[in-house]
Amino acid sequence: MPRSAPKHRPAAPTTRRHCPPEKSRQARRALATNSAAWRKLRAVVLAAEPLCRWCRSKGVIRAASCVDHVNGDATNNDLTNLQPLCSPCHSRKTAKEDGGFGNQKRTGQ
Numbered sequence: 001m002p003r004s005a006p007k008h009r010p011a012a013p014t015t016r017r018h019c020p021p022e023k024s025r026q027a028r029r030a031l032a033t034n035s036a037a038w039r040k041l042r043a044v045v046l047a048a049e050p051l052c053r054w055c056r057s058k059g060v061i062r063a064a065s066c067v068d069h070v071n072g073d074a075t076n077n078d079l080t081n082l083q084p085l086c087s088p089c090h091s092r093k094t095a096k097e098d099g100g101f102g103n104q105k106r107t108g109q
């Protein structure tokens with residue numbers, strides 16, 4: 001039997017030690033992924049090319065679910081810099097270009 005009523009403990013503030021807000025991937029983008037403008041642009045790219053470009057180049061037919069920046073520059077939303085990819089291909093490319101899981105790319109190793 002508890003000795004006293006449970007005390008309210010507010011949740012600890014969420015801190016992202018490895019990814020400060022000013023340097024987060026979302027902050028470096030020209031359009032946030034949850035913005036109406038990005039969702040519209042994403043829909044245009046996926047409607048024009050609904051299959052994953054990387055899988056298609058290997059002869060595999062797979063629906064694209066992500067819109068990727070070809071050169072990795074998230075501030076350049078020109079249609080020539082956007083390509084449709086499936087989630088596994090996008091994750092593979094992102095992990096190769098970034099440090100993986102949204103981390104900064106490691107240098108000097």
Ligand SMILES: [Zn+2]
Binds near residue numbers: 053086
């Ligand atoms: Zn793919």
